[in-house]
Amino acid sequence: MSIEIKAPTFPESVADGTVATWHKQPGESVARDELIVDIETDKVVLEVVAPADGTIAEILKGEGDTVLSDEIIARFAAGEAPAAANNGVAAEAEAEISGPEDSTDAGVGPAARKLLEENNLSASQVSGSGKGGRVTKEDVLKHLKNKPAAPVAAPAAATEMASQPVSEGVRIEKRVPMTRLRATIAKRLVQAQQNAAMLTTYNEINMKPIMELRNQYKDLFEKTHNGTRLGFMSFFVKAATEALKRFPAVNASIDGNDMVYHGFQDIGVAVSTERGLVVPILRDTDDMGLADIERNIRDFAVRGRDGKLGIEDMQGGTFTITNGGVFGSLLSTPILNAPQTAILGMHKIQDRPMAVNGEVVILPMMYLALSYDHRMIDGKDAVQFLVTIKDLLEDPARMLLDV
Structure with a gap:
């Protein structure tokens, strides 16, 4: 049975929200009332949970997309479980056929994948503690924390880096978009100063x-x-x-x-x-x-x-x-x-x-x-x-x- 997953009903003071994090991906098994997605509004982060046991069939609104009150953001297949959850042998065989790169990608959430990319890591280097060996954001952070300061591997890469001239006086900048809450705080503070005789x-x-x-x-x-x-x-x-x-x-x-x-x-x-x-x-x-x-x-x-x-x-x-x-x-x-x-x-x-x-x-x-x-x-x-x-x-x- 297919069920529509909708954004929460926002109060009158909240116009819309933003999809913050998908905790589950299409094809991944989900238990009833398990957290599947966070919706960030101007004031709070609202949690959307699974309506029943089943799987995420399709995601209609990705992370960063704006959603309105009660808007459909995904489709849910109730009572269905992915093949990997029902048959571990079949999952292993499929992983061998598709190759290691595909299998690791399938077992990495978006937050964990982003961390892996930022630190030039592959999922195979991290031990997954999630369901079915899934690599979570916490797993990546734990790996980075325990990672030795001076890696022994890749001496050729190290030699290449050492041969390159070091740029002195480099000033690094990082551009990060404001969260909705931070943007709202900024807007309200400016309005308070402009509209009140404070x-x-x-x-x-x-x-x-x-x-x-x-x-x-x-x-x-x-x-x-x-x-x-x-x-x-x-x-x-x-x-x-x-x-x-x-x-x-x-x-x-x-x-x-x-x-x-x-x-x-x-x-x-x-x-x-x-x-x-x-x-x-x-x-x-x-x-x-x-x-x-x-x-x-x-x-x-x-x-x-x-x-x-x-x-x-x-x-x-x-x-x-x-x-x-x-x-x-x-x-x-x-x-x-x-x-x-x-x-x-x-x-x-x-x-x-x-x-x-x-x-x-x-x-x-x-x-x-x-x-x-x-x-x-x-x-x-x-x-x-x-x-x-x-x-x-x-x-x-x-x-x-x-x-």
Whole structure:
């Protein structure tokens, strides 16, 4: 039975996608719900799985092709298996007839084949760990990692290379196309700067009270909440939530000529992944405890690393927090995450000499930056919002007492 494989149904905010990687090739056996292709959109990578046991009959959209929502990208033969999967002897005989080059090509995926070509390797040099001895991308990477630094083979080639003059001052360039996510990030950042009256106000916070509180209770916290660790981000999320309730304009957004005030706090937390920066959303943070926040942030980080974040995880949001301090940033100017009107930037904690009651004291200090859209937020409100966060974090009891 032939089944049409279609691209996923994209939400209204996603116009189209790009075929990123085919994990299965025509004629290759596939189990039900096994991953066969990745579709990359502006926000996430969507996985398409096999609808049943069978084989890929035909690929209609190759890697790099643009696809629309629900567009047919391949045809699937359900209940059928390739001859190689059913008869190992027949597969060996066919390989002998077709020759070694054809057989190795048939057992190499597109990602692995690309790596082989880039490193001037043949599939016969790599031990395949995939189904039926298939050479995977991981096999090639493992081979390259274990490859000796100075190969003994091909002395003639080495002599030829040694005889050629070495070009001094050669400047190598490598041109790589942007991923859809990276291109979208670039477009949105430029639009935010062009379409908003963006300003940034700064302040600094004494992190000693939060650090002492964390050190005092982190072991008990982790034991009480089943291994959930107490970090600094949950304190900032709770402080920002309280400040957003006091300054509704900072929690608002602009839609054309309308100012939209949100009666809830959905805070986006910027997460760095290999594909780029993504901002999953913590929903209704006013109803969340510190453990809930830490647990969700940890989940976002793991799923972001594994490419498992869904579009629904990143839609919406009324405010954003980004932490450049984890990478060592001492001070920065965060760019608005449109259509939101403000974003809070955290930075590195660094010991600095501070004047306290007429004496110089070394304290762990952090610079805070609030970028905001001046069309929506007055400077007074932006400054007071940031001061509120500073006051709440320097005296955490304020968050409990709501003062």
